[in-house]
Amino acid sequence: MKLMHYTDETPKRIDNEVAKGVSARLLIGKNDGADHFCMRLFQLDPGGHTPLHRHEWEHEIFFHQGEGEIFLGDAWKKVNEGTAAFVPGHLDHQIRNTGDGVLSFVCLIPSGYPEL
């Protein structure tokens, strides 16, 4: 079992050609005994964004805080606190923060792929 506050985990910062202002944390994964799927928390700074990409595994996302947009396939759509998104495998997707505060969301993926 595991019980932690997300701030207990030091974030990995991602700031490069394709992603901007991202703090990423693995909250629950294989090392905790989670064999079926893992939970990550992402926080985007105002103006930050994840990369536009696609991959074979799916995402299940719950937006915890903030305001932003998600690109799903062919269009941007608004998200805010309490939005849930299912991104199937092989779909182009990206998330960006359009608000003044941090945009936080948990994003879960099946086991067998890079956890973070």
Next chain:
Amino acid sequence: MKLMHYTDETPKRIDNEVAKGVSARLLIGKNDGADHFCMRLFQLDPGGHTPLHRHEWEHEIFFHQGEGEIFLGDAWKKVNEGTAAFVPGHLDHQIRNTGDGVLSFVCLIPSGYPEL
């Protein structure tokens, strides 16, 4: 793909001998194409609680809002906004709201078990 706000889904109310003041929603499941795990949102009224129980599947939980406690195996521990919990299979567990507002959390389980 799916994009929704949790309030788009009508909650199932659970109020019985073993659970009190619980609103439960399936956010992402098999009908959405999610084949590996599913996401549910639970909200506990002040004073509300889930049942004390155990089962073979695990939980991955992220506390979205409120204040409460989780029973894990043999003790109650505090949780609040931003707490993450991994409850392995076969472990006794229960969640209760000890705050003045609603306690909200997403709870994910692997596919193959009752989604709600």
